[in-house]
Amino acid sequence: MTTEQLHTLFLRYPVICTDTRKITPNCLFFALKGDNFDGNAYAADAIKKGASYAIIEDRQFASSEKNILVADVLSTLQQLAKFHREYCNAKVIGLTGSNGKTTTKELITAVLSKKYKTIATKGNLNNHIGVPLTLLSITPETEIAIVEMGANHAQEIAFLCQLAKPDYGYITNFGKAHLEGFGSEEGVIMAKSELYDYLFANNKFVFFNADDTIQASRLNLVTSKLGFSAHPGPHLPIKILGADPYVSLEVRELPIESKLVGRYNFTNCSAAVLIGDYFKVPLTDIKIALENYIPQNNRSQIIQKTSFKIVLDAYNANPTSMKAALENFQELKSARKIAFLGDMFELGNAAEKEHQEIANLAAKMDFDQVFLIGENFYKTTTDLHKYKSFDQLAKSIGNISTEEATILIKGSRGMALERLVALL
Template identity: 45%
Template sequence: MNIEEFYPLFLQADKVTIDSRKIASNDIFMAFSGGNFNAATLAQKAVEDGALAVIVEQKEYEDKDRNIFYVSSTLEFLQALAIHHRNQLQIPVIGLTGSNGKTTTKELIHAVLSQQFNVQYTQGNLNNHIGVPLTILSIKPEHEMAVIEMGANHQKEIEFLCKICRPNIGYITNFGKAHLEGFGGFEGVIKGKSELYDYLKSHHQTILVNENDPIQIEKTKGYTPTITFGKETSDFQFNLFSEEHFVGLQYGDIKLLSQLTGEYNFTNLCAAVSLGLHFGIDQEKIKSAIEHYTPTNMRSQVVKKNAITLVLDTYNANPSSMAASLKNFVTFEGSKTIIIGDMLELGEESEAEHTSILALAHSLNFEGIITVGKNFKNINPAGTAFYNTDELIEYLKSNKIQSDNVLLKGSRGISLEKVIDFI
């Protein structure tokens, strides 16, 4: 089965899925093989459940009469189908990456642009070599633009994802100490994320630039076309303000107060508003989009639980985002306890970075410091430190936190959100 032959069938489908549990009538099921499971064994059942077509990578499961087709690699076929589909699209595609704030920025951009356009965008965290193709394949004729998040933890990954999504506008949120092990240090992070710039430049596409970021300025110096924000000479100028725990943005006479905590979210707001203004969206509609966006994904999320204010930032963590979270949290009124989890994928720099974050936490004089994970435990065995969240939960059952505010911040693998019910 080749892409050109299959594409007309794809156009008839409602969606493409790789999850056999989510197959609905008129879907295309891409059956992936894994070490412990072969999804091709579900091909016949998928058709019986209403699947329009199934792609398998074991010849013995092929049944062309039932639209079960063999390919040598399901993954490569998925990616090639996405590339072919992208080549047919005539809509603007906005691609973004960065060390911190990708998902929040993507959500904000979608909220703003959706005020005027029918926008498809990356759902959840589907930002890798499988998620990006699935997002591209979810773009329908009614969509007028798309926002694609691209994640990476090693060199050449963004370069590859750009070949799939072919962004017309690109934005790098920032360059931070994330995935240091895979990228080979901070300079590797800069090089890897800048692959988005390399693609945009080589294809004469537009770059969105935060001109308060010296790395972004250096990497885009002399290049056009750009959309810029951050300085008096930029295309768009914004002022920061805050009320209570929340960060806001002022543009001219318009003030937009978000439901996000942390000044580090200011540039995320700036990026979304800049694109809204660039595409001619009414300022009042932009204001409404920002003020009604409610974070629900454990990123910069503020919730009340009993009499305690919880700051939930448990989806990811690296030294850059951890330091920013701690410095923001110290500004909260009342007593404060932090529960911080290990920062993963730091390689040889892990011990030094965890030591630095713990020293920062102590310097900020929080009433309580609780750590979770072996990295923090190893450097601070005498502290209130636990190897995992289950140990912490047992502790919290008989040691109630008395602070007015509690921050939970850690890498996804630590699963700090499990302790919320015990605070």
């Protein structure tokens, strides 16, 4: 079956499923394979649960006429998504960066949805599987699609751009993330800039943070661009009014009070303002969208308890975002401050150095207590409290006084530090 023929079938059954636990009637089941599972083995179950067809690559599971045999299921899914993206008329905004991708994506979506029929990446499904699924969620009515692109190795963004073919692009920042795969900070910059490379080569449009020296230098000779800046000049001026605890900003004398914690979220909000303004969303609607956005999924959330307050930012962490979180936490007004910091993953050979630097930074700050959790932090040389595992910390949690405190919880996803909320 050709991609065009499969696309004709997809137009009849426009729901894709890759998990038999989430089968919906008349969907197309793609039998993807992973390190610990083989979707081909579940094809018959998918059909039994209501899938119209199952796309498989293992002939031994081709037990009915509802099985479509292909050479490679993942490649077939990706090529179908590419075909569908070209078939639809929606404008695509590509989004990548080291930190803040998902929050920025959700803010842009909230703003553009005020005027346009908009779809966006769900959650952080931003990889070689998630991007195709996002593209296949575009409908004939969709006007703008915001596609988040993640990567931990070179050429991944370049590949995703070939699928999504973005008309516009925005890079949140370049930070110390996934150093294990990228090798160095320069490797991060080169890899994330693959979005720029695609946009430049295809005469597409770039949104950018004019105050980010790396972005500004890389876009110096580009004419199809639009930037924002916290300083007067040729770019859209956006002023930060404060961040204690929530970020507030001002655009054309209109104040916007977000519900996002952290000065670092100023640029995320600013990007949404810039892009909304470019697409002629009224500024009053931009204000409503940003002020009504409430963060979830352990990202920049404030949780008010009876006698203390938690700043929960435990979705993920890398040295750049950890430093930003600590600096923001230092600025908050509070009688007492306690920080729980979990290991940062995927740093490769830089892990020892980066964890020591964060431990040193935290030790210099005026916090009442700092607790380091995880094998990497446990190896650091510091007088701060250290625990080799979350379970070790949990055994001691009853001895920690939280009365009248503001508590920061920050760590990589694998640390699952949100478990602390219930324990505290």
